[in-house]
Amino acid sequence: MTDTSTLLALAKLARTLHEQDDPAGEDALLRSITDSAVELVPGTEYCGITLVEKGELTSVAPTDDIAARVDAIQHEQGEGPCLDAAWANQIVRVDDYDTEGRWPTFVDAVRSQTPVRSTLSFQLYRGDATMGALNLYAHNANAFTDESEEVGLAVATHASLALFAARRDEQFASALASRDTIGQAKGIVMERFDVDAVQAWELMRKLSQDANIKVAELARKLIDADHPTKRRDLLN
Structure with missing residues (x-):
């Protein structure tokens, strides 16, 4: 069950994202999302966002080099939890990369190139030609819980609405x-x-x-x- 302080923080995040008016535009908004995910979602140590636009993959607003590298591996291999979350599944959770059987090439690369051992990915939004995923990473196996999924889904939902509004205003x-x-x-x-x-x-x-x-x-x-x-x- 999400505690009161987290609910208040989520409410503040929602207001911040929807009221944000920064000269840096979407870049600043995306960075606010990844920073907030690390702060709010239990177990999260690193965060990044994958965008898929017209078939092109881009990694944006990573909180650090580790998040950027895991995102890059998914792009290089063409498989992984963030791509599954972006294309089809709302939430994709990896509890332990040492026992994970999905996406074998991606998993091997993550294990050999990064300290990440568990991930949690959320579909950000989906349109005719644009979609995305919010990707949360942790050092330890089994870092993410049901509460992590609950809070992460709330962050991803607010982020999706804010991104949609920002792009609508830009258009x-x-x-x-x-x-x-x-x-x-x-x-x-x-x-x-x-x-x-x-x-x-x-x-x-x-x-x-x-x-x-x-x-x-x-x-x-x-x-x-x-x-x-x-x-x-x-x-x-």
């Missing part, structure tokens, strides 16, 4: 920027070709199809061509 900001760029380019087309807004949009849409590029990218090229010096100044 919204990107969409607004694209809209402004397209509007500026449309104004250039209207002025140069003496057409109205509808005609300018249709012309841009046809050009994007003929060139096989997105309208937003076409808009940026039009702006660069019309105001190259001004755009460079804005970017610098």
